[in-house]
Amino acid sequence: MARHGKFKTCTFCDDSIVPSYKNVEVLKSKLTERGKILPRRVTGVCAKHQRILATEVKRARHIALVPFVAENIH
Numbered sequence: 001m002a003r004h005g006k007f008k009t010c011t012f013c014d015d016s017i018v019p020s021y022k023n024v025e026v027l028k029s030k031l032t033e034r035g036k037i038l039p040r041r042v043t044g045v046c047a048k049h050q051r052i053l054a055t056e057v058k059r060a061r062h063i064a065l066v067p068f069v070a071e072n073i074h
Contacts, residue, residue: 008044012053019053021060031057034070 012019019026030038030045030053037057040050060066 010044010046010049012049013046019049019056021056021063021065024060024065027053027057027060027066031066035067 021027030043032038037054040047043050045053057066061068
């Protein structure tokens with residue numbers, strides 16, 4: 001089966017940066033509106049940086065920079 005669309009490249013490899021818990025804006029861009037970590041196939045991040053990203057998101061959650069779950073809208 002043929003793939004359709006452009007192949008995504010890792011944003012961290014392109015910019016030669018490493019994900020950090022201190023950079024909250026980058027972390028939030030890789031989360032859903034509910035606070036879950038987006039998978040690699042959606043974000044286009046390589047396997048190495050996806051593992052680092054997951055660790056840094058968890059670290060930021062413990063320090064309370066990023067919420068564990070989104071607040072109820074009700």
